[in-house]
Amino acid sequence: MNDISCTIKTLAQSEWVQAANTAIEINPANAPAVDALRAVAPDAVIEPEHLALLTAKYWGAGGVRLTVGFLDNPPADLRARILLHMNAWGAWCNARFVESSVNPQVRIARLDSPPADAGYWSNLGTDILGVPAGRPTMNLEGFTMNTPDSEFYRVVRHETGHTMGFPHEHMRQEIVNRIDREKAIAYFGATQGWSRQMVISQVLTPLSNSALLATAQADVNSIMCYWLPASIMQDGVAVNGGTDIDAQDARFVSTLYPGPVYPTSIWPNGKVYFFKGNQYMRYDPKTDKVDAGYPASIANNWPGFPANFAAGVDAAVEWPNGKAYFFKGNQYIRYDFVADRVDPGYPALIAGNWPGLWADNLNAGVVWPNGKAYFFKGNQYMRYDIKLDKVDPGYPRAIQGNWPGFPASFASGVDAGVVWNNGKAYFFKGDQYIRYDIAADRVDAGYPLSISGHWPGLWTQDLDA
Numbered sequence: 001m002n003d004i005s006c007t008i009k010t011l012a013q014s015e016w017v018q019a020a021n022t023a024i025e026i027n028p029a030n031a032p033a034v035d036a037l038r039a040v041a042p043d044a045v046i047e048p049e050h051l052a053l054l055t056a057k058y059w060g061a062g063g064v065r066l067t068v069g070f071l072d073n074p075p076a077d078l079r080a081r082i083l084l085h086m087n088a089w090g091a092w093c094n095a096r097f098v099e100s101s102v103n104p105q106v107r108i109a110r111l112d113s114p115p116a117d118a119g120y121w122s123n124l125g126t127d128i129l130g131v132p133a134g135r136p137t138m139n140l141e142g143f144t145m146n147t148p149d150s151e152f153y154r155v156v157r158h159e160t161g162h163t164m165g166f167p168h169e170h171m172r173q174e175i176v177n178r179i180d181r182e183k184a185i186a187y188f189g190a191t192q193g194w195s196r197q198m199v200i201s202q203v204l205t206p207l208s209n210s211a212l213l214a215t216a217q218a219d220v221n222s223i224m225c226y227w228l229p230a231s232i233m234q235d236g237v238a239v240n241g242g243t244d245i246d247a248q249d250a251r252f253v254s255t256l257y258p259g260p261v262y263p264t265s266i267w268p269n270g271k272v273y274f275f276k277g278n279q280y281m282r283y284d285p286k287t288d289k290v291d292a293g294y295p296a297s298i299a300n301n302w303p304g305f306p307a308n309f310a311a312g313v314d315a316a317v318e319w320p321n322g323k324a325y326f327f328k329g330n331q332y333i334r335y336d337f338v339a340d341r342v343d344p345g346y347p348a349l350i351a352g353n354w355p356g357l358w359a360d361n362l363n364a365g366v367v368w369p370n371g372k373a374y375f376f377k378g379n380q381y382m383r384y385d386i387k388l389d390k391v392d393p394g395y396p397r398a399i400q401g402n403w404p405g406f407p408a409s410f411a412s413g414v415d416a417g418v419v420w421n422n423g424k425a426y427f428f429k430g431d432q433y434i435r436y437d438i439a440a441d442r443v444d445a446g447y448p449l450s451i452s453g454h455w456p457g458l459w460t461q462d463l464d465a
C-alpha cells in the first residue's frame, strides 16, 4: 500500500464565491438549500463564503465532458494509460475525457514539491474551472509506466472521481467516528498546512451533513473511500479504501450522470478506425472528418498484426477491457490500447474462445452500451453478453424484424458498424449508411444516406470494418 494520501484541493478563499456561482450556473441543483437554512435560523446573516461551502460541485445534466492536458510532457503511452483509466467511469455513466493540448480543462501534473502540491489530489468537480490557467487541477506524483497497474485503478480512477464532483467516501459518519480528531488535525496540519477549521470541514464533517448527494450506505469498498493512515485512527487500524469503481459506485454515478455511456467505438485517443482491404483510415469525431495522411497501410502501422490480418480484417470491436478484437476468417487477435500492439499469444481460433459465436467469417461487430456486443454475419446477428462472456440463448436471429427501421439491403447483411458518443450507432452497407438511435432502438428518420458527402475523407463504399 502506497503511503501517499489524497486530498481534495480547495481553491483560494478569495475564489470561493466565484466558484460557487460557476457551480450553480453549470448545474442549478448545486445551489445550497438556503430556504431550509432560513427556516431553521430566520434571522441569520449568511455570508457568501459560507454559502460557497454549502454549494455542491457536480456537473450538470449534460454529464461530464472534459478535455484533459498534461503539464509535464509525459510519454504518449503514459498519457494513454491515464486517459484509459479516467474514461473507465464512462462505462457506467455519461462521462468522457478527451486529451487536448488546447486550453485543457483537466490539467494533470506529477509534482513532488513543494509539500502542498505533492501527492495525489484533485480539485472537486466544477471547482476545476476556477483553477488559474497553467496550474494543475490534478496531481499524480511519481506516476510512470513502471507504476503498478493496480495503482492506475486505485489512484487515477479515484482522483477522476473528485474531478467528477465526488467527495471522499471516508467522510461517512461510520468512518469519521473512528478518526481521532486531534491526531487528524495535527496530521493534516503538518502534511497539508491546513487550519483546524479546514481539517474539520475536509475530513471530520460527516458526508451526510455536508453534501447534497450520496449513496444510502457507507461503502468502504468505494473507489472514493480513500486510505487513511493508522496513526490518525482511534483503533489504530488504517482504512484501506477501494481499489476500483465498485458496483455501488457504478449504480450511484449512473443515476447522477445518466445518459450515453462508454464503451463506444471511439478509441482512448479519441479516434475511430475504419478498415478496407489492406488499408485503414483514422476518423476524428471532433472535427468530423478523416485525419490528414489517410488511408495508410495496416501492415506498417499496427504492430503485431499477422500477415493475413494486415491484408484485411472482417470485423473489429472495442471491448470495455482496454482491448480491441479483430476478426479474420476463423481467427482473431487481441490488441492492447496502451501497449499499442497485438498481445502475445495471438492469433487464436474463434472457435472455443467465443462461446456460441460463429466460428468464422463475421461481417461486423459493435459493443452496445447495454453490456452486450452484437455480431453480424449474412442476414443474421448474435447478441454476446460481455460479463458472462458468451452468446445469449436464442441466437442467431434474423436481422429482419429485430432491428426496427433497417432497410432491406441492410437486413440482408451489413459491412461495418460503429457506436458513436452521441447515443447513435452507424451501420454501413455498400455505398450507404444508417443511423441507429440506441435509446429509441430504431433507425432514425431520413436514412439510409450515401456515405459520400456525409463522412468527409472516408471511403465511399464497401468498408470491411
Ligand SMILES: [Zn+2]
Residues within 6 Å of the ligand: 006, 007, 008, 158, 159, 162, 168, 226
Ligand atoms: Zn481523494
